[in-house]
Amino acid sequence: RAEERLKGQREVHEGLIEKGLKIISDSYLAPFLARSEAAGLAVAGVSREGKNFEEIVSEADGNGYDLVVMGAHGLGKTDISRIGSVVERVARRVKADILIMKDASSSGPSNDIAAAIDGSPASFGALASAIHLSKVFKTGVAAMSAFDPDFHRTAFRSIAGVLSDEAGRIFRFKEQEKLHDEIIDTGLARIYAGHLESAAKMAGAKGVNLKTTLLSGKASTEIIRYCQRERPFILALGRTGVHATEALDIGATTENCLREAPCNILITSREAALPPALASGVEWDAEAKTVLSSIPSFVRQMVKKMAEDAARQ
Secondary structure, three states: HHHHHHHHHHHHHHHHHHHHHHHHHHHHHHHHHHHHHHOOOOOOOOOOOOHHHHHHHHHHHOOOOOEEEOOOOOOOOHHHHHHHHHHHHHHOOOOOEEEEEEOOOOOOOOOOOEEEEEOOHHHHHHHHHHHHHHHHHHEEEEEEEEOOHHHHHHHHHHHHHHOOHHHHHHHOHHHHHHHHHHHHHHHHHHHHHHHHHHHHHHHHHHOOOOOEEEEOHHHHHHHHHHHHHHOEEEEEOOOOOOOOOOOOOOHHHHHHHHHHHHEEEEEEEOOOOOHHHHHOOOOOOHHHHHHHOOOOHHHHHHHHHHHHHHHHH
C-alpha cells in the first residue's frame, strides 16, 4: 500500500490500457482501410476515445457525414437481443441518415429497396432515398402504406364508457359514432391508397416503376410482416411520421421496425415534398377552411381527402 508504488502501478496500468485500446481500435480499422484502398475508394480511419455511442454521434454530426452505417449488433450480442444498445442509441441521436445492417445476403424473395409511406414529408424523403439507392444497387423499388381502422374505432368507442346519458345526448354520441364509422370505413383506405398513388407518380417522374402495397392493420405490425414475407434488401423509413412533434427523436413505427424487421433498415432525416405537378390541385378558400377546422382533428384529414376527391370527380 505504499503510495509511491501505487502511483507507479497506476501510471503503468493507464499507459497499457490507453495504448492497448488504441491498438485494438486501429486493428479493427485496418481490414476496412485495406479493402477500400483496393477498391479505389478514398478512405480515412478515425479512432476516438470515449463512450462509444456518444463518440459515433459526435463524429458523424461534427463532420457532416451523409450516412452512418452500423451492424445491428456488436460484441455484446445475446440469443434474445433484437438490436444492439449502441446502434439503438446512435439511431435516436444522430442527425445523418443511418443504415443498420441485419442481413447483407440480399437473398430473400425480393431484392427490392422498400419504403414505408404515411403521407408525411419524412416518408416521401425515405422514398426519395430508396429510389436513389435502387440505382446504386440495381434493384427494384417498392412502397407500402398501412392504415389502421381498428384503432380509430376502439379509441372512439372508448368514449362511450365514460359518457353520462346527459353528456351522450349533448355530444349526440350515436350520430357521431355512425358518422365516424362511415368516414373510417370509406376514408382511411382511400387516403392511404392516395399516398401510394402520389408515391408512384413521384417515382415515375424519376423513371422508376414503383410496386405498391396497401396494408390494413397497425402500421408497424403490418410493415414488419411485409418484410418477413417479402424480405426486401433495405427498408427505408422516415425518422418520424405524420404525427411527429419537435421533441420526438424517432417515431414509434420506425422504432418498432428497427427492432423487429428482419431486413436492413435505412432511417433517413430527409424530407421531400411532392412536386407541384403531383399535388392535388384543389385549393381551400377561407370559408371552407373555417368549416374544415370545426371537424374533430382525428378525422379532419379523412374528411378533407373525401371532399377533394368529390371536387375532382
